[in-house]
Each structure stands twice: as structure tokens, then as C-alpha cells.
Amino acid sequence: AQPRPRAMASSSSSWELPLVAVCQVTSTPDKQQNFKTCAELVREAARLGACLAFLPEAFDFIARDPAETLRLSEPLGGNLLGEYTQLARECGLWLSLGGFHERGQDWEQTQKIYNCHVLLNSKGSVVATYRKTHLCDVEIPGQGPMRESNSTMPGPSLESPVDTPAGKIGLAVCYDMRFPELSLALAQAGAEILTYPSAFGSVTGPAHWEVLLRARAIETQCYVVAAAQCGRHHEKRASYGHSMVVDPWGTVVARCSEGPGLCLARINLSYLRQLRQHLPVFQHRRPDLYGNLSHPVS
Numbered sequence: 001a002q003p004r005p006r007a008m009a010s011s012s013s014s015w016e017l018p019l020v021a022v023c024q025v026t027s028t029p030d031k032q033q034n035f036k037t038c039a040e041l042v043r044e045a046a047r048l049g050a051c052l053a054f055l056p057e058a059f060d061f062i063a064r065d066p067a068e069t070l071r072l073s074e075p076l077g078g079n080l081l082g083e084y085t086q087l088a089r090e091c092g093l094w095l096s097l098g099g100f101h102e103r104g105q106d107w108e109q110t111q112k113i114y115n116c117h118v119l120l121n122s123k124g125s126v127v128a129t130y131r132k133t134h135l136c137d138v139e140i141p142g143q144g145p146m147r148e149s150n151s152t153m154p155g156p157s158l159e160s161p162v163d164t165p166a167g168k169i170g171l172a173v174c175y176d177m178r179f180p181e182l183s184l185a186l187a188q189a190g191a192e193i194l195t196y197p198s199a200f201g202s203v204t205g206p207a208h209w210e211v212l213l214r215a216r217a218i219e220t221q222c223y224v225v226a227a228a229q230c231g232r233h234h235e236k237r238a239s240y241g242h243s244m245v246v247d248p249w250g251t252v253v254a255r256c257s258e259g260p261g262l263c264l265a266r267i268n269l270s271y272l273r274q275l276r277q278h279l280p281v282f283q284h285r286r287p288d289l290y291g292n293l294s295h296p297v298s
């Protein structure tokens with residue numbers, strides 16, 4: 001076979017750019033089955049050459065009610081994370097585990113969990129954790145009520161962006177995408193990729209999902225990676241799907257459709273830097289003004 005042509009200019013050639021995989025699944029209350037499904041997609045991502053695979057919020061399970069959610073939850077040092085550690089090692093890639101139902105240090109007192117985004121490196125070590133800070137307590141007509149705070153504690157802090165083989169990643173979870181303050185804080189702290197692993201509702205999905213993700217990408221000039229839950233999880237719950245990767249210009253560069261599967265994208269950081277030079281919004285910000293408006297007295 002002919003040797004593959006070498007790159008002319010080192011970073012511009014697409015096969016040298018880091019490849020990331022975004023996995024879309026339908027989690028159920030069956031943890032073992034969910035792991036099997038996710039592991040197959042991660043192995044496929046590794047075969048295709050990805051250096052980093054993203055799994056959605058609640059990749060571990062989606063339960064029928066808060067009591068079942070609490071019962072199925074585990075600490076970070078539990079069996080399930082152990083299996084993912086092995087998987088990352090075996091496949092030699094990084095894993096963004098988008099929203100793990102975590103029994104934290106305070107489990108005994110609170111009897112509540114954290115919605116914890118865990119980042120593993122290719123040796124399977126935990127390199128970062130972020131606990132979802134904006135909890136989804138909403139009632140949308142036509143979509144079952146969501147009261148995440150019934151089972152979950154809000155995380156205490158944001159996490160500084162983390163160096164990965166694909167770029168500096170800022171961690172968030174699902175409903176967090178509605179709060180541009182968070183994405184701006186992450187971008188100002190150096191993020192090049194924002195991640196919103198999600199289990200987005202089937203009513204808010206068609207109206208808000210793509211618009212929010214593209215807006216976050218355009219205003220922060222970051223790549224946005226959003227792995228999503230899709231389909232019917234049990235009798236009472238379905239998710240919108242449409243996992244995607246958006247580039248810093250706002251173009252959707254990869255997307256899944258309705259069902260389980262994965263999509264792939266190359267992360268081009270020289271493109272990102274060029275765009276930030278051409279359109280230097282971060283240099284044009286006016287932080288001297290934004291805090292100055294007085295609040296109306298009601």
C-alpha cells in the first residue's frame with residue numbers, strides 16, 4: 001500500500017487534528033445494560049480514532065422516581081466508576097462521563113446525591129469533577145414536571161477548565177446551558193471546548209436545544225460538545241436526543257439523529273484562535289458597566 005501523504009503544514013491537515021466522539025444513548029434503570037451499551041460505543045469511538053469520548057448526563061441510569069435514583073447511586077470510588085476506569089485504560093482514550101449520580105462525602109447527612117460530571121484520562125484516573133450547580137426544577141406544560149432538587153444537591157463551585165488531548169475543556173451539565181454567565185466564566189478562564197452532557201426534555205428540546213448550544217458557542221467562541229440522552233427511558237420519561245458538536249463560529253459540525261449512536265468531529269484550535277483574532281469580543285467586553293444597573297424596588 002502507498003504510504004499516506006505527509007502533512008504539508010503541520011496543524012492544518014485534518015488527520016492530525018484531534019478527533020472526538022459524542023455518544024448518544026437511552027439510559028434505563030438497568031445499570032449493567034447501560035454500561036454495556038456505553039462501553040460498545042466507547043470501543044467504537046476508539047476504533048475510529050477518537051482521543052476523547054463524551055457520554056451524556058445520566059449515562060449510568062435514569063430511574064423511575066427519586067427513591068430509585070438514590071438507591072441506584074454510588075460513590076466515585078464504587079463499582080461502576082471502576083468499570084469505566086478499566087474501559088478508558090483498555091481503549092486508551094479520555095472519557096467525559098457527563099452526569100454521574102454521585103453519593104458524595106455528605107451522603108450520610110443529606111441522603112442526597114450530586115449530579116457529577118467526571119473526566120477520566122486514558123489511564124482511567126479522575127482528572128476533574130464538576131457537580132451541576134443549576135438544578136432543573138421546572139414545570140413545562142406537556143412535559144412531566146422535573147424536580148431535580150428532590151434527590152440532588154447543587155454543586156458548591158465551578159471547575160477550572162482542564163487540559164485534554166483535544167483542548168482545554170470547561171465542564172457543565174445540561175440545564176447549566178441556560179446560564180450564559182457560566183459559559184462566559186469558563187471561556188474567560190481559558191476554556192476552548194464547553195461540554196453540556198444532557199438529558200433534555202422532549203418539549204424544550206425542539207424549541208431550545210440547538211439555539212442555546214449554538215449561542216453558547218458563538219458568544220464564547222468555543223467548541224460546544226453536547227452528548228444527549230434520547231428516546232424512552234421508562235413509562236414516564238423520554239429525551240430529545242440530537243447530540244451535537246458546534247464549532248466556535250456556530251456551525252453544527254457533527255450531529256446524531258433520534259436514536260442511539262455516535263457522531264465524530266475534529267477540534268481545530270488554530271481555527272478557534274484565528275476566529276478570536278478576527279472577532280475579538282473578549283477584548284470589547286465592558287465589565288466596568290454590567291454590574292452597575294440598579295435593581296427596581298418592588
Ligand SMILES: O=C(O)CNC(=O)[C@H](CS)NC(=O)CCC(=O)C(=O)O
Pocket residue numbers: 057058061062063069099136146147148174175178199200201204205
Ligand atoms: O434525572 C436524572 O437522573 C438526570 N438528570 C436530568 O435528567 C436533569 C434533571 S431532571 N435534566 C435536565 O436538566 C433537563 C433540562 C431540560 O430539559 C431543559 O433545560 O429544558
